[in-house]
Amino acid sequence: xxxxxxxxxxxxxxxxxxxxxxxxxxxxxxxxxxxxxxxxxxxxxxxxxxxxxxxxxxxxxxxxxxxxxxxxxxxxxxxxxxxxxxxxxxxxxxxxxxxxxxxxxxxxxxxxxxxxxxx
Amino acid sequence: xxxxxxxxxxxxxxxxxxxxxxxxxxxxxxxxxxxxxxxxxxxxxxxxxxxxxxxxxxxxxxxxxxxxxxxxxxxxxxxxxxxxxxxxxxxxxxxxxxxxxxxxxxxxxxxxxxxxxxxxxxxxxxxxxxxxxxxxxxxxxxxxxxxxxxxxxxxxxxxxxxxxxxxxxxxxxxxxxxxxxxxxxxxxxxxxxxxxxxxxxxxxxxxxxxxxxxxxxxxxxxxxxxxxxxxxxxxxxxxxxxxxxxxxxxxxxxxxxxxxxxxxxxxxxxxxxxxxxxxxxxxxxxxxxxxxxxxxxxxxxxxxxxxxxxxxxxxxxxxxxxxxxxxxxxxxxxxxxxxxxxxxxxxxxxxxxxxxxxxxxxxxxxxxxxxxxxxxxxxxxxxxxxxxxxxxxxxxxxxxxxxxxxxxxxxxxxxx
Numbered sequence: 001x002x003x004x005x006x007x008x009x010x011x012x013x014x015x016x017x018x019x020x021x022x023x024x025x026x027x028x029x030x031x032x033x034x035x036x037x038x039x040x041x042x043x044x045x046x047x048x049x050x051x052x053x054x055x056x057x058x059x060x061x062x063x064x065x066x067x068x069x070x071x072x073x074x075x076x077x078x079x080x081x082x083x084x085x086x087x088x089x090x091x092x093x094x095x096x097x098x099x100x101x102x103x104x105x106x107x108x109x110x111x112x113x114x115x116x117x118x119x
Numbered sequence: 120x121x122x123x124x125x126x127x128x129x130x131x132x133x134x135x136x137x138x139x140x141x142x143x144x145x146x147x148x149x150x151x152x153x154x155x156x157x158x159x160x161x162x163x164x165x166x167x168x169x170x171x172x173x174x175x176x177x178x179x180x181x182x183x184x185x186x187x188x189x190x191x192x193x194x195x196x197x198x199x200x201x202x203x204x205x206x207x208x209x210x211x212x213x214x215x216x217x218x219x220x221x222x223x224x225x226x227x228x229x230x231x232x233x234x235x236x237x238x239x240x241x242x243x244x245x246x247x248x249x250x251x252x253x254x255x256x257x258x259x260x261x262x263x264x265x266x267x268x269x270x271x272x273x274x275x276x277x278x279x280x281x282x283x284x285x286x287x288x289x290x291x292x293x294x295x296x297x298x299x300x301x302x303x304x305x306x307x308x309x310x311x312x313x314x315x316x317x318x319x320x321x322x323x324x325x326x327x328x329x330x331x332x333x334x335x336x337x338x339x340x341x342x343x344x345x346x347x348x349x350x351x352x353x354x355x356x357x358x359x360x361x362x363x364x365x366x367x368x369x370x371x372x373x374x375x376x377x378x379x380x381x382x383x384x385x386x387x388x389x390x391x392x393x394x395x396x397x398x399x400x401x402x403x404x405x406x407x408x409x410x411x412x413x414x415x416x417x418x419x420x421x422x423x424x425x426x427x428x429x430x431x432x433x434x435x436x437x438x439x440x441x442x443x444x445x446x447x448x449x450x451x452x453x454x455x456x457x458x459x460x461x462x463x464x465x466x467x468x469x470x471x472x473x474x475x476x477x478x479x480x481x482x483x484x485x486x487x488x489x490x491x492x493x494x495x496x497x498x499x500x501x502x503x504x505x506x507x508x509x510x511x512x513x514x515x516x517x518x519x520x521x522x523x524x525x526x527x528x529x530x531x532x533x534x535x
Contacts, residue, residue, distance in 0.1 A: 001280040088282040089232055111279045 002041075002085045002112035003092045008076040009105030011050060028100040033082075040095050041085030051077040076106060083112070125165065128174050129158060133248030134333070136178050138220035141245075141283060144186055147227070148273050151245060153189070157182035219285050221246075222337050227276065227283035229298045237272035238301050244269055246333075247326045257323050258308065295338065299347050299403070302330045306351050310358075324358060327351055335390070345394035346404030352387030353410035356380050367515045372419045384414045405434045424454035441470045449482050457489040477507035481516060493523045 015021035029047075036042035051070035058065050070077060079101070086092050089109070096107040136157060140150035157178050171177040228241040240258075243249045249257070255265035275281065286294040309323025331348040338344050360374035391411055394404040409430045416422040431447035445467055452460020464483045473479045484499035500520045507513045 003280075088280045089230075090282050092280070093232070109279075 001088065001092075002083060002114065003089075004108075004110045004112060005082040005084060005092075005096055005099065006078060006108040006110060007080040007082075007099065007101050007105065008108065009079050009101050010076050013104040014101070025100050032098060032100055035098075036082055036084055036095065040091075043083050043085065045080070045082040047080040048078060050079075079105070125170060128170070129161075130248065130329075132175050132178050133158070134221055134224065134246050135175055135217060136182050137245055137248075138224040139179055139217065140182055140186060141224055141227075142220045143183065147224075147245060147276060147283070149186060149189070150182075153182040153186040154178075156185040160185075218337050221333070222285045223283040225298055225334070225337070226286060226294055227281060229294075229301050230276075230281045231297055232279065232281060233272055233275065235301070235304070237268055237275075238297070239304055240265060240269050241272050242298075242301050242330070243305065243326060247330060249322075249326065253322070291338075292341075295341065295344065298334065299343060302327050302334070302351075303347060303403075305330065306354075310354065310361075324351075324355055328355060340393075340397060342394055342397040342399040343401040343403050345390055345397065346401050346407055349387050349390035349394050349407035350403050350410060352383050352390060353407055353414055356383045356387060356410070356414045362511070366511050367518070368512055371413060376418070379414065387411065387414070400433070402434060402437050405430050405437065422453070424450055428454050441467055441473045442476070445473060445476075445479055445482060452486055452489075457486040461486045461490065475506050477503045477505075477512070477516075479503075480506065484519070488519075488523060497523050 015025050033042070033045055036045065054070045056067040056069065056071045058067075084092065084095065086095065092109050096102065096109050099107050101107065133154065136154045137147075137150050140153050141147050144150055144153075160181055161174075161178060165171070225242065225246055228245055229238045233241070236258075240254055243254045243257075244251065251266050251269060252262050254269075255262040258265065260268075285291075305323055306327035309325075309327060328348075328351050331344075331351050334344050335341075335348050356379050357371065357374060359380060360376065360378040361369060363369050387407070388411060391404070391407050394400070394407065409427055412423050412427050412430070427450045428447065431443065431450055434443050435447060445464065448460050448463035448467070451463060461483070464479070464486060467473050467479060468483070480499050480503035484496045484503060487493075487496035487499055497520055500516050500523070504513055504516045504520075507516060
């Protein structure tokens with residue numbers, strides 16, 4: 001079954017920029033991504049730049065509006081995602097718990113909507 | 120077979136049929152529907168033809184046939200055929216497979232990714248076989264709400280891939296904790312409802328006992344499984360005496376012990392003995408010891424408070440929670456007098472969890488009353504009432520206030 005891991009964290013949490021803790025964490029991210037690719041059927045995974053450089057686009061009544069920033073101001077912000085393929089939710093939870101961000105952020109495990117093959 | 124014997128067969132067979140079919144179909148909803156149809160057919164058929172020799176086999180096979188019919192109608196038979204191509208004869212399911220299927224069902228219903236209310240509702244529906252209306256009534260929510268809750272949980276099971284499987288050995292203890300707490304919550308809900316008029320809802324207590332015993336059969340020799348089963352039996356001993364005719368709670372101190380259930384006491388003690396034999400006591404087992412000490416006392420005056428305090432010491436060492444500390448303080452007061460217990464209780468007044476717990480204030484009120492400090496006792500009882508959400512318990516606490524009001528000194532206010 002395919003799941004999305006949506007990685008959320010408070011921008012002020014986690015290791016400080018350019019610190020040795022951050023360097024350590026980067027190594028953890030690298031191993032984690034490798035492990036997901038090898039053993040969790042990972043087909044996609046990206047880190048996202050901060051919400052402060054996001055733009056939110058909406059079209060209402062034919063008019064396009066753009067907002068500076070993420071879709072909503074929240075304390076925890078989306079920072080990255082993975083798409084994985086594992087046997088069941090237990091497997092997904094186990095993998096999510098190993099995410100380097102899990103100790104200070106949240107990993108949302110959302111099943112992918114599978115559509116029947118179009119012929 | 121008498122009507123009540125048939126009812127008992129139904130009650131026992133429900134989980135077996137649902138569990139087996141869920142395994143075959145990989146679909147909890149379809150399993151329940153098929154089981155429902157089979158049981159309905161049994162009611163009609165057995166009335167005419169009599170109860171079959173092996174009712175379980177009859178029910179399982181009938182349910183399976185109903186499931187196959189439905190799949191054929193929905194043209195989904197091909198995908199499911201391998202599993203359903205198992206024997207269609209009147210066979211009792213292989214016992215060890217049945218155990219696995221029932222455990223899988225139970226662990227699936229109690230999966231950690233479901234909200235606890237959903238775990239409880241699902242377990243009562245799929246395992247205990249209560250109807251949605253029965254569960255709704257038991258938890259004092261409208262049937263539509265309960266139906267929505269169960270429906271949502273089943274959708275999540277399907278959509279999120281919640282596994283129905285027996286956990287591996289190294290995970291078993293952890294996963295058991297979830298199942299045990301669901302059963303415990305069902306019992307406590309039945310024993311002393313959080314809201315509403317009645318103090319106890321007996322059906323829930325019975326369901327919890329049945330679930331606990333079933334679990335001891337499915338997972339033998341697990342200390343806390345035995346411990347919980349023992350605790351529930353030994354607590355249920357007192358159920359017939361716990362409320363008076365007007366629905367007011369009766370303290371253990373004043374309960375008519377002749378109404379205590381001797382058979383439950385025997386069964387509870389046997390379970391406790393088995394729990395002790397594992398030599399790995401857990402919190403449920405220790406609480407069971409306390410319940411046993413009450414059950415074995417011929418009169419309130421014969422209660423072995425020393426042993427009870429020892430049990431609370433043990434419990435605190437295992438799980439130092441404020442509620443345990445409070446219960447220990449009450450036991451200390453019984454052993455050493457209210458003057459010994461009061462300081463322990465007052466230490467807990469600052470605890471953020473307990474400060475809104477009506478029992479803390481009621482316990483303090485009771486100790487103040489025993490020390491003759493009636494004015495303060497009345498104030499404390501009133502605080503307890505303000506935090507109490509159960510009508511029957513509120514009435515009980517009010518009655519304590521009434522008793523004291525006559526004896527209370529006027530509360531002296533300080534000049535500003």
